Amino acid sequence: MTKRQPAASSARAPSGARGRTVRAPAKRRRVDCLLAPEEVHRLFAALRAANPAPKSELEYVNPYTLLVAVVLSAQATDAGVNKATRALFAKADTPQKMLALGEDVVREHIRTIGLFRTKAKNVIALSRRLVETTGGEVPRDRALLESLPGVGRKTANVVLNVAFGEPTIAVDTHIFRVCNRTGLAIGRTPLEVERVLERVVPDEFRLHAHHWLILHGRYVCKARRPECGRCPIREICRYPDKTV
């Protein structure tokens, strides 16, 4: 007769308990969302009620200028980027025109933005790559976007969401903070938070979830002192140190 094999998750007991199997302690899954599905729904419904049609605060005229604006916005405010890009985009709103302008002129236009030297290099390099590979079109493709100089996962997510209407959620510093404070999505890295959001955000809110969370973090759930007294999701939020 064939002896029955222990299940994969079981382990043989150490000597002295021959013949018996003991079950290995089950791996505990980390709790990464403290809210019930109904609370997640109420949270987004409240943010939607406060701002039914949220928009990016970056100024752009087409997918290419959006891409450039997002690249420039790393470690900079949207207002600061807009101030610099108004004149720049008036001269160059396509990769071909940006290449014709050249790195020196681009650098002069954006010198009020942090890391402007590196960013000017990246803007020229990504414009060149677009001209060479797609004829200047911004690709609706994550891998291609992320292969461009200066473009990471967050930038690709913003472009896919804002320019192409895909339900991606770019996790920036505001969203990371709001999600961890409220208990909506707990994670140690932006990618961990993004993965939880992908799982828990109901479909009907996915397209605008990025903007609702970012604007909430920027204007209400601020880094230093959240304005809990006027917060529309106060009753749902699990942050233990709410302000009055």
Ligand code: SF4
């Ligand atoms: S109650 Fe306070 S901590 Fe919670 S989401 Fe609102 S502003 Fe942020």
